[in-house]
Amino acid sequence: xxxxxxxxxxxxxxxxxxxxxxxxxxxxxxxxxxxxxxxxxxxxxxxxxxxxxxxxxxxxxxxxxxxxxxxxxxxxxxxxxxxxxxxxxxxxxxxxxxxxxxxxxxxxxxxxxxxxxxxxxxxxxxxxxxxxxxxxxxxxxxxxxxxxxxxxxxxxxxxxxxxxxxxxxxxxxxxxxxxxxxxxxxxxxxxxxxxxxxxxxxxxxxxxxxxxxxxxxxxxxxxxxxxxxxxxxxxxxxxxxxxxxxxxxxxxxxxxxxxxxxxxxxxxxxxxxxxxxxxxxxxxxxxxxxxxxxxxxxxxxxxxxxxxxxxxxxxxxxxxxxxxxxxxxxxxxxxxxxxxxxxxxxxxxxxxxxxxxxxxxxxxxxxxxxxxxxxxxxxxxxxxxxxxxxxxxxxxxxxxxxxxxxxxxxxxxx
Amino acid sequence: xxxxxxxxxxxxxxxxxxxxxxxxxxxxxxxxxxxxxxxxxxxxxxxxxxxxxxxxxxxxxxxxxxxxxxxxxxxxxxxxxxxxxxxxxxxxxxxxxxxxxxxxxxxxxxxxxx
Numbered sequence: 047x048x049x050x051x052x053x054x055x056x057x058x059x060x061x062x063x064x065x066x067x068x069x070x071x072x073x074x075x076x077x078x079x080x081x082x083x084x085x086x087x088x089x090x091x092x093x094x095x096x097x098x099x100x101x102x103x104x105x106x107x108x109x110x111x112x113x114x115x116x117x118x119x120x121x122x123x124x125x126x127x128x129x130x131x132x133x134x135x136x137x138x139x140x141x142x143x144x145x146x147x148x149x150x151x152x153x154x155x156x157x158x159x160x161x162x163x164x165x166x167x168x169x170x171x172x173x174x175x176x177x178x179x180x181x182x183x184x185x186x187x188x189x190x191x192x193x194x195x196x197x198x199x200x201x202x203x204x205x206x207x208x209x210x211x212x213x214x215x216x217x218x219x220x221x222x223x224x225x226x227x228x229x230x231x232x233x234x235x236x237x238x239x240x241x242x243x244x245x246x247x248x249x250x251x252x253x254x255x256x257x258x259x260x261x262x263x264x265x266x267x268x269x270x271x272x273x274x275x276x277x278x279x280x281x282x283x284x285x286x287x288x289x290x291x292x293x294x295x296x297x298x299x300x301x302x303x304x305x306x307x308x309x310x311x312x313x314x315x316x317x318x319x320x321x322x323x324x325x326x327x328x329x330x331x332x333x334x335x336x337x338x339x340x341x342x343x344x345x346x347x348x349x350x351x352x353x354x355x356x357x358x359x360x361x362x363x364x365x366x367x368x369x370x371x372x373x374x375x376x377x378x379x380x381x382x383x384x385x386x387x388x389x390x391x392x393x394x395x396x397x398x399x400x401x402x403x404x405x406x407x408x409x410x411x412x413x414x415x416x417x418x419x420x421x422x423x424x425x426x427x428x429x430x431x432x433x434x435x436x437x438x439x440x441x442x443x444x445x446x447x448x449x450x451x452x453x454x455x456x457x458x459x460x
Numbered sequence: 461x462x463x464x465x466x467x468x469x470x471x472x473x474x475x476x477x478x479x480x481x482x483x484x485x486x487x488x489x490x491x492x493x494x495x496x497x498x499x500x501x502x503x504x505x506x507x508x509x510x511x512x513x514x515x516x517x518x519x520x521x522x523x524x525x526x527x528x529x530x531x532x533x534x535x536x537x538x539x540x541x542x543x544x545x546x547x548x549x550x551x552x553x554x555x556x557x558x559x560x561x562x563x564x565x566x567x568x569x570x571x572x573x574x
Contacts, residue, residue: 066561091573092565105570108561156505156512166501167508169516197522198532199551202542228555234574236557244552254550259537293550333527336513336520343509353521367520375506403574429505437501 047126051161051306052436052444053117054126059134065287069104070112070129070280071432077124078102084116084125089230089399089423109233111399113226113423114280114432121442129283131274131301132311138272138301139182145271147260148183149252150174152190153278153342153428154305160435161309162319167429171339172324177312179325183274185264187256188327190334192248193341193350195255196223200245200347201354204418216241218394218409218416221347223247225285226423230399235406248341249275249282250291253298255331263330268296275302278342278431281423304433336367344397344427345374348420352383352391359388375426377401380416397422 048057054074061068073084073093080100084093092109093102093116104110117125138144159168178186204219211217222228222243231238245251253273261268275286285291286299303311312319327333337353340346349369356364371381372395379395394416396402402421408414424430438444519525531538538546565572 066558088573091571094571106565106568108558109565109570109572152509153505156508165504167505169508169512171512171516191525191527194522194525194528195531195551198528198542199547201522206543222553229558232555233558233562236559239555239557242555244554246551246553250553251551255537258550259531262537290553330527333525334517335522335525336517337522338525339517340509340513343506346509350522354523357521357523364521368514373510375503426502426506429509430502437497439497439501 050127050130050132050310052123052441053306054123055130055307056126056128057130057133058128059131060129060283060287063287063289065284067107068128069107069110070127070283071104071110071114071117071125072128073101073103073116074124074126075101075103077122079122079124081121083119083121087115087119089113089115089226090234111226111229111233111423112281112284112432115424117280117432118430118434118436119440121440123441123443127280127304130307131303132307135272135274135301135303136311143270145184145266146182147185147187147256147271147273148178148276149187149189149249149256149273149299150178150276150308151249151278151282151342151428152193152339152346153431153434154276154308155339156342156429157278157305157434158309159319161306161313164320170319172326173319173322174308175327176322176325177308177317177319180317180322181311181315185256185260185266186325186328187252187260187331188334189248189252189275190338190341191327191331192252192255193338194335195251196245196248196341196347197337197350197354199251200243201351201358203243203245204351205355205358208417214240215244218414218419219243221418221420223341223347224422224428225279225281227399227402227421229281229284230402230423231406235410238406238409241409246291247285248338249277249299250285252331253286253291254294257294257296257298260331268294271296272300273298275299276305276308277302278305278428278434280304280432282433305431306433306435309435342428343373344422344425345372345379345395345420346427348372348393348395348418351418352393355391356383356385359391360386362386372420378404391418392416393418393420395420397427398425399423 078101155171159170257268283302286302337350
C-alpha cells in the first residue's frame with residue numbers, strides 16, 4: 047500500500063483484463079469505523095455493512111459503478127484504490143522507445159493546484175502542461191480538444207435524432223461522457239441504452255485519434271505510442287479497460303490516472319509546480335475552447351452542445367455564449383431554450399444518480415418531454431470527481447478535532 | 461417582526477445560547493454543516509470553471525476551434541464530417557446490457573438502493 051495525496055492505493059496494475067470482475071475501490075477493514083458515510087453517498091448502495099461489527103465493504107463489483115464518492119467522503123481514509131498505473135507510466139517515460147502521450151481532462155486543471163497549497167479551484171491549465179513536459183511526456187495533447195470534438199459529434203447526433211426520430215435512436219438523447227453513469231445505465235436501465243448517445247466520451251475519442259490521426263501528423267509509429275488518460279475520476283479506469291476501446295487497432299487508452307496521482311508524480315519528481323510558467327499544449331490534438339473546459343462542471347456539456355445546436359438549427363450566430371439557465375450545482379435543472387427558426391429545445395441536467403433515476407423513470411414511462419439530458423454521477427460534476435484532491439474538511443484526522451471523533455462515535459451522526 | 465439587536469432580552473439570549481450549546485454538543489447539525497461545506501468547496505471549483513470559460517479561453521464555441529475545423533475540413537482526417545463513416549468507426553461506440561449481472565447480485569440476497 048502506498049499513500050497518494052492522502053488516499054491509499056495498492057499501487058497495483060489491474061488484476062485482470064476484465065474490469066467487471068473487481069471494483070476500483072475497496073474498504074480497509076482495519077480502518078473502517080462503521081460510520082456509514084460511504085453507504086449514504088453511494089449511488090447504488092453496494093458499499094454496505096457486512097457482519098455484526100457494521101464495517102463496510104463493496105460487496106459486489108457488478109453493482110459498483112467505480113465513482114469513488116465513498117472514497118471522497120470517508121472521514122477515516124479507510125477506502126483505498128485498487129488499480130494504479132503510476133509505476134508503469136514512470137517506466138514508460140524512462141524508456142526511449144516509447145512515445146508517452148498525455149491526455150488530461152478539463153476538470154484536472156481546476157483541482158491540481160490544491161495539493162500544492164493553491165486556493166480551491168485555482169485554474170492551472172498552463173502550469174499543468176508545463177509539469178507534464180517536465181515529467182517527460184513526449185506529446186502534450188489535451189482531452190479538452192476532444193471535448194470540442196465530442197460536441198461536434200454529439201450535437202450533430204442530437205440534431206439528427208430530432209430531424210429523424212427512430213426506434214433505434216429515440217429522444218431524449220442522454221449524454222455518454224460520464225463512465226459512472228454509463229455503467230449505471232448498462233446495469234440498471236438497459237432498456238434506455240438506445241437513448242444514450244453513441245458518442246464515446248472525450249477520452250474515448252482522444253485515444254484512437256492519437257494513435258491514428260495524431261500518429262500520422264507527428265510521423266510517429268502508433269505501436270510505440272503509450273496514451274495516458276489523466277482524469278478527475280476513478281470510473282475512467284474502468285472505461286479505459288473496456289475491451290471494445292480498441293478502435294485504433296491498439297489499446298486506445300493504455301493507462302488511466304487521477305488528478306491525485308498526477309500531483310503525486312509531480313511532487314515525487316521534485317517539480318516546483320506553483321512557480322512553473324504557463325505552457326501551451328502541442329498542436330493537432332491540444333487546442334481547445336471555453337465550451338470544452340466547462341465539461342468540468344455539471345451542466346457544461348449541455349451548455350457547450352447548445353452553443354453548437356443553436357447556430358446549426360437557427361443558421362444564426364449566437365452572440366452571447368453564456369446559457370446560464372442550464373448551469374447546475376445540485377438537483378435537476380430543466381430549461382426550454384428558444385431557438386429561432388426551430389422552436390424550443392427542452393433540456394434537463396442532473397448530477398447525482400438519485401436525480402438521474404427520476405429522469406430515467408420519466409423516460410421509461412414515455413412521459414419525458416426533453417430532447418437532451420445530461421447526466422453526471424458526481425454531485426456538481428467532474429470537478430467533484432472521485433479522483434480529485436480531497437476536501438480538507440472531510441477527514442477527522444485533518445479536522446484536528448478529537449472531540450469530533452468522540453461525538454461521531456457517540457451519536458453515530460455520520 | 462424583526463428584532464434589532466438592542467431588543468434581545470436576557471431571557472431570549474439565554475434561550476438561544478442554550479439551544480446553540482445543545483446543538484453544538486450533540487452535533488445534530490454536523491451532517492448538514494459538512495454537506496454545506498462540501499458544496500461550498502465544490503462551488504469554488506465550479507465558479508473557477510465558468511470564470512476560465514469567460515475570461516481565459518479566447519474561443520468559446522467548439523465549432524470555432526481552428527483544430528476542430530482542420531480535422532473536419534474537406535481534406536481533413538474526418539472529411540465526411542461529424543457522425544460520418546470515419547467518426548462512426550473511431551469515435552462512436554455500442555453499449556453492453558449488464559442487467560444479467562445485476563440479477564446475480566440480487567439472487568445472492570444483496571440489497572441495493574434501487
